[in-house]
Amino acid sequence: MAREETRPITDLGTLKALTHPLRLRLYRLLYIAGTATASQLADQVDEAVSLVSYHLRKLAEHGLIEEAERQSGDGRERWWRPSSQGVTVRDKDFRDAPERAAAHLAATRLFHDQRAEMYRRYLDERATWSAEWNAAAPDSESLVRLTAGELDDLRAELMALLRRYEDRSRSAEAAGDTAGRENVALHVYGFPFRV
CATH class of the missing domain: 1.10.10.10 (Winged helix-like DNA-binding domain superfamily/Winged helix DNA-binding domain)
Incomplete structure (x- = not known):
């Protein structure tokens, strides 16, 4: 399936x-x-x-x-x-x-x-x-002033970049290129806050 x-x-x-x-x-x-x-x-x-x-x-x-x-x-x-x-x-x-x-x-x-x-x-x-x-x-931590739309754009760009790395990794592993590869967790949070 x-x-x-x-x-x-x-x-x-x-x-x-x-x-x-x-x-x-x-x-x-x-x-x-x-x-x-x-x-x-x-x-x-x-x-x-x-x-x-x-x-x-x-x-x-x-x-x-x-x-x-x-x-x-x-x-x-x-x-x-x-x-x-x-x-x-x-x-x-x-x-x-x-x-x-x-x-x-x-x-x-x-x-x-x-x-x-x-x-x-x-x-x-x-x-x-x-x-x-x-x-x-x-x-790292970044504190920036954005609109909700800009934060959404940033989220979309980061996710697209991550997908490219995921695709590259899957292709390399499928071709047998596993030397030096480890599981990597990437946690991205973006949220509004007030001080």
Whole structure:
């Protein structure tokens, strides 16, 4: 089955399914791995295989992941993969009712909490990375005065740039160019604030 480019999440049930803390971690790990079994993922999250299997089935019920082609001869193992190249969750799709808006806010907070935890882990492990990786890892803050339209333009430009790097990386990996490649998280936040 061909995977969607990016799947927009607009329904409350799917949003709630994804925003269980363990499910979100499993989805992210599966996205990074490409394919994996419940056993492999359970080792990474330090949870029971039965619990991980349950949460994978919940993600599959909402179409966020799907069964993948078997990677080994063990017929008992069920392989999973993301059903798309990622998901998008936008505020505008959940503003129509208080329950939906509250669910979106809770989801956004969980996404940011897990992202912050990823970055804290990198900081704790920074000494184990080479000087080259540490020099290449950006850590910056910019405070600018923009209109909402300008911020939206900036968002679109940054996303287009990121997509070009994603496409380049996928092409290189498909051609066997994996030397020196690591998983990289890039978190971009842009938001208005008042002092």
